[in-house]
Structures are given as structure tokens and as C-alpha cells.
Amino acid sequence: MKALPTAIGRGLRLKLVDWGWSARLLGQLLLGLGACLRRFVLVREQIFYLGNRSLSIIGVSGLFVGFVLALQGYYTLQRYGSAEAVGLLVALSLVRELGPVVAALLFAGRAGTSLTAEIGLMKAGEQLSAMEMMAVDPIKRVLAPRFWAGFIAMPLLAAVFSAVGIVGGYLVAVPLIGVDAGSFWSQMQGGVDVFADVGNGVIKSVVFGVTVSFVALLQGYACKPTPEGVSAATTRTVVMSSLAVLALDFMLTAMMFSI
């Protein structure tokens, strides 16, 4: 009779320990900002690995998302005789929603997994223990620069995604379909607000960058130092950070609508 409550209590306790541990790691990563600013070169290197190396997938995906948005947007808008508004539709969709979200999902798959695997393998190879034995805190030296690099790289990647997507939308709408170029751009210029639209998109992408980097680092740092452990952690990184991005996106959008 006692078995069930014991199991529930035990499970709950382990979960709480997990959460506490994760929150503590997040705190240490945030506090690592000071060390990162003193040695910004470490962050800069990571921005290169996480950001620049993700540019190709972000750029290509952005282009195709822009193509498709223009086609689908035109299909709907021309029914109401407002095909010129396709530029506005493409820009708003990208800047407010698709740029941050899709870029974050791609970032999780491209950069998050490599972060998890890297940290996990460093742990498996006792490199993190070796660092501790050299009186170097691996959270400050290895994890924090990657975390803050994600914080910086993500909004930039989302911006690139949106910009390339808008170019893609233009290529389909104007030369291909024949929408008037002047109204394509002027509608976009008139309808997109810097703070309400672009600003909110930037806020989203910052939140997603922090989320994805944190999940990836947490999974790598907490993983079992075995081949199975690292592979399971890499999978968890993609699943958890993607779900977190989508859930947070809904919450942020709802909050931004109510303001």
C-alpha cells in the first residue's frame, strides 16, 4: 500500500533535485557574464562556431520560407484583390514569427546538438575534470562563453533569416508573379513597425537563444559520460529545446498581443 506514495514521493524529490540543479547551473551561467566580458575572445570564438557556421542553413532555409510565403500569400490575397499586400504579409510573418521561431529550431538542430555533444564528450574524456583539477572552473571557462555566444548569435541569425526570407518573397512576388515592385516595398515599409513588430521579434529571438543554449549546455553537462549517454543527451537537446521554443513562442506572442 505504501509503495505508490513512496514511488511518487521519490520521483518528485528527484525531479526537484533536477530542477534545483538546473536552476543553479543557469544562475552560474548568468553570473559567468563577468568572466566572459573580461575574456571576450572566448565568446567571440564561440559566436563564430555557433553563428557563422550556421549561416548557410539559416540563409538557405530563409530563402525557401520566403519563396513559399510569397506564393501562399499571393494565393490568398489575390482573392480579395490585394495582391500588392504580399510584401507586407511576407515581412510581418517573418519578422514577428517565422524568423525567430524557425531560426531557433534550426539553431537547436545545427548548433545545440553540437554544443551538447561537445560538452558531453569533453566530460566523457575527463577534460572537464582535468580543468577542475587545474583550478579552472569549467562552467566559467567552457560553458558560459558558449551560453553568451548563443545569446548574441541567435538574434543575429533570426535577423539574417528574416532578411533573406524577404528577398526570397520579393523574388517570387515581383519577377515571377508580377506584383508591382513599388507597392510591394511601400506596403511593407508602411506596415511594419520598428518597435511593435521588429522589436518583438528581437525579444523573441533573444529568449529563444538563451533557451536553446541553456538546454543544450545543460544536457551536455548532465549527460552520462558514455556513448549512449551523449547520444541520448543530443536527442533530448533537440526535442526539449524545440518544444520549449514553440511553447515560449505561444506565451510571448500572447503577452505581446495583450500589451
Added chain:
Amino acid sequence: MAFTDPHPTTPAGPLIEVRDVTCGYADRIILSNVNLSLARGKVLALIGSSGGGKTTLLRLLTRQLRPLSGQVLFDGQDLAPMNQDQLYAQRRRMGMLFQFGALFTDLSVFENVAFPLREHTQLSESMIRDLVLMKLNAVGLRGARDLMPNEISGGMARRVALARAIALDPDLVLYDEPFAGLDPISLGVTARLIRDLNDALGLTSVIVTHDLHETFAIADHVVMVANGGVVAQGTPDELRASQDPLVHQFVNAQSDGPVRFHQPAPPVRADFGLPESEEVA
């Protein structure tokens, strides 16, 4: 904050002292009531069968693990109550060689050895270069400075790790299975290197190992760890001459003795479903 000299000028007393240490988890004690002390300048070998608690003891000395009770003193100071800064101050005085080297795979041999110097000192680039090359020269790998860790053999990787461990001129160097998986030449080279560096640099060394032949040749003091405690200690000659059956079995590499060949298991008959009458070998 009171200023404490990290290198006290009066090196009195042992460098390491372990007092009545019990270690493990609430339901599983790994080591109980361990006592040992190590004088400065000596080479201590921790021997014993796998899973007997040697590595645990090594991790206690560096506070990678904390004891459940008892004290681990490094240079007279208890490590257990220290915060991270205090602990790291002590760890700068320790170097550790991990079993497989634990080199940073994204850094070259040179940068691996330079790592602790770059992290802990403000030395100029030319000074770092000289120091790194000196350390690499001490382990015979000055010529391998530009190679990456995946381009060198296991024995070389361990020597690079050794150069890295002594980069900050520590007082204590800990070796976790430094001979595991080495060919006979590298094994002899590594053993000689441990002893020579110990004497030349005025280090104190602790070696966890199974390789008795090499170890007995270079150790001043041998501690045998088994069954959750220290079962014997003394000079290599004293251990060789020991009449204790466990020490005798281990030192003479006999497969059965107080350390059983068989893991405890149900009776053979029951496991194989044999009738009571049948003979079992």
C-alpha cells in the same frame, strides 16, 4: 581578508594526511577508517585490486570527493570545509595526470601545456613559450609541440598530460593509472620519468596503479587498499616480504586466494538446474 601564504616557508609535517576517513554513500561505504600520511619529496604508490577503492582515495586527496567523516589534510589544511576559491588555491599546488591523459582535444600539444599558464598567470607570450618548451623537453616531447592530441600515441599523450600537470610547478602530483595500456618501453619511460621529475623538481607523488614491477622500482612507500580499507603499507621490500595472505596473493599475482576468483553467486547446481546427484566439476 587575512593574507595566507600559499607556500609556507616552513615545510614541516607531512604534505598529505588522511585521518580516519570514511567515504561512500549512505547505503554503500567504499572506504572506512583510512589513515595514511605522506612525507614531502616521497613517491607513494596506492595498489590493490580493481574496484577496491584506490581511485576513490585519490579523489579524496583532491576533494573531487568529500569524506563522510574524518579529515583529509593537504599541507596541514582540511580540504572539506573550503569554498571553491580556497579549494582552487590549493589545487593550483596539485597536478593530476588522468588515466588517458584527458588532453583538450581541440588544442595542440603546445596549447595544452600552455593552458594552465594562460589561465593562472599573466606571463608574456615569450615567457609562456619558454616554459612550455621546458616542460615538454622534460618529458622528451619538445618536438611534438605542433601536433594535435589525435596525432600522438597513448604513451605520448600521457607524457604531454604530465608536462601539463607540472606546468605550474606543483607541490603534489597525482597519477591515476599512469601505466595502463602502455607498451613495455613507454611503461619503463613513464616510470623513470615519474621518479626523475619527483626528485628533480622536489615534488611529492601519488601513483594509483596495478603495475607492481614498475611501481616497486620507483616507490618509496606502498599502500595496499582492499576491502574498503588499507590492508598493508610499507616500503616495497616490506610488502614483498609480507606474510599477509592478501598481500601475498596480490604481490605474487595468484588468481585465487583471499580475493576470490568467482564473484559471489548462487550454487552452481541451482544455476544450471542440475539434479543433486550429478557430479559438478
